[in-house]
Amino acid sequence: MAGIPSKLKIKLKKREEENSLRELPSSAVWIDFFSNDYLGLAQEPAIEREAEIMLKTYPKVISGATGSRLLSGNHVLYFDLENFICQHHNSEAALVFNSGYDANVGLFSSVPQRGDVVLYDELAHASIRDGIKMGNAQSYKFQHNDLEDLENRIKKIKSKSADLDIYVVTESVFSMDGDSPDLISLSALCVAHDCYLIVDEAHATGIFGQGRDLISDLGLSELVFARIITFGKAIGHHGAAVLGSKALKNYLVNFARSLIYTTALPPHSLAMVLSAYVHMNSNGQEAIRILQENIAHFKVEKKRLGLEDRFISSDSAIHCLILPGNEKVKQLALHLQSSGYGVKPILSPTVKAGSERLRICLHSYNTKEEISRVLQEIKSYLGQ
The missing domain is CATH 3.40.640.10 (Type I PLP-dependent aspartate aminotransferase-like (Major domain))
Incomplete structure (x- = not known):
């Protein structure tokens, strides 16, 4: 099987140089702060x-x-x-x-x-x-x-x-x-x-x-x-x-x-x-209620920990901490993953350069303790 044309190789090389090369992730067991299964219905x-x-x-x-x-x-x-x-x-x-x-x-x-x-x-x-x-x-x-x-x-x-x-x-x-x-x-x-x-x-x-x-x-x-x-x-x-x-x-x-x-x-x-x-x-109204409680708890905790200004304001299940630079946000995500928290970095060019961010997804099955701990881990890493 032949390789790919040189023009495609150049584009891939550029992604590597910009530290933005995408790869399919391996399966890992983390506390879920990255999936879109907000109500846990995929697991029911x-x-x-x-x-x-x-x-x-x-x-x-x-x-x-x-x-x-x-x-x-x-x-x-x-x-x-x-x-x-x-x-x-x-x-x-x-x-x-x-x-x-x-x-x-x-x-x-x-x-x-x-x-x-x-x-x-x-x-x-x-x-x-x-x-x-x-x-x-x-x-x-x-x-x-x-x-x-x-x-x-x-x-x-x-x-x-x-x-x-x-x-x-x-x-x-x-x-x-x-x-x-x-x-x-x-x-x-x-x-x-x-x-x-x-x-x-x-x-x-x-x-x-x-x-x-x-x-x-x-x-x-x-x-x-x-x-x-x-x-x-x-x-x-x-x-x-x-x-x-x-x-x-x-x-x-x-x-x-x-x-x-x-x-x-x-x-x-x-x-x-x-x-x-x-x-x-x-049977799902209770899950919706708990999710809304977790969203409210997340917002209270990020304010208590002095992280509010780093996050984009959101009333949804998605909360994003801006940390410019692909390498910086990747390192924070890797640190959290090594601590057991499934949080993914969003890199440029998916988002505009300079607006790279950590994306945290909340779920009905996350506990309030898990939410507080992941935010504390972020605060400690950032040295706040």
Whole structure:
């Protein structure tokens, strides 16, 4: 087998020189402060049992999807899951994709048309950016969570042409910062300027609004053109869905290439997601309550230890300590890992150079003692 072209070798060498070369991690047993399993549903044996029982109630269940959703893969479980999601997340329609990446790529590459404009938060997820790049609309960044900058951009665009459609894109909880925009003011701004608001709810799904999402919690569902929810974080399994109108769902079925040209999820995956939702509704409210208590405890402890100014302000399960420099933040992460705490560094170019950070994810199964100890370990390492 031949090696790789020299141009690719140069790019890898550059990553090595910048101390930002990625490698797949090895399996390790740590106190979990790095996974997205916020409610512990990925570890819940009852969900597996409930899924197996559920599958037996459906006729002719096989292990594979056997084709795309438009061919042979649209198993009856898709209908049940999408109907459940509509009721649970207060949406007119839902369309399940294989992953959050597929959902964002399918939505953003197909919906904004040539001549339209997409305005997206400068810290929007890579899957959003990739989808926008694959489409034909013009796109511009606006400053992170800055509604004044966003409004100025909208006014400037509309002053040149009043006929085009403008899509405004943000996240309800940002994956690398853990913070949130002012969604109430943002939705009002989009209504006032006749813009289509799209919100990625990946890290809010299952946590806010009694296991729903942040848009539902704030009562803004009717003001949002599309939401993206994912099942790979707090729901503990795999896949994602776009929430919106029936007309939007019909459009995506016809034009979202990441849905049309890929094999569907197998029935077992759908049963696991649906079982996780049912389990969360009946038994998961306590886990949500404990997670919120752990978030509150983390915020109290970081203030008590004098670390508050080092962290980005967050009310979510994600808390990030800024420590500029890939080597510095990697060494801190390695120190914590050697002490038994699973905390991962976020390096440039994943984040902007100079904003490298330690990313701590909180869970319902973390104890308050573990939270206090990991923060004390960070304080001691930093010499505060």
